[in-house]
Amino acid sequence: MGKRRTRILIETKEILVAHKGAKPIVTWCRECQAETKKVTVLQAALLCQVDQSSMQAWIQGGQLHVSQAAEGDLLICLASLGYQR
Numbered sequence: 170m171g172k173r174r175t176r177i178l179i180e181t182k183e184i185l186v187a188h189k190g191a192k193p194i195v196t197w198c199r200e201c202q203a204e205t206k207k208v209t210v211l212q213a214a215l216l217c218q219v220d221q222s223s224m225q226a227w228i229q230g231g232q233l234h235v236s237q238a239a240e241g242d243l244l245i246c247l248a249s250l251g252y253q254r
């Protein structure tokens with residue numbers, strides 16, 4: 170049951186990403202051991218309706234899968250965002 174709920178949450182967030190005009194970047198996620206969609210910290214904050222400092226706290230708390238984009242931006246794995254809220 171928990172898994173199913175998470176899956177729905179992820180799908181909802183993916184739809185939200187599309188709505189906000191964000192273009193998720195597909196890259197390898199070490200934690201997921203799979204290629205997953207990633208968004209920037211700002212986009213992730215918008216999706217979760219939290220401010221960027223809350224998002225930073227989640228990142229620092231190790232709650233999210235984070236990887237570094239080529240430009241130096243942090244990218245947040247959407248799959249890990251599905252577990253929040």
Ligand SMILES: [Zn+2]
Nearest residue numbers: 198201234246
């Ligand atoms: Zn991940």
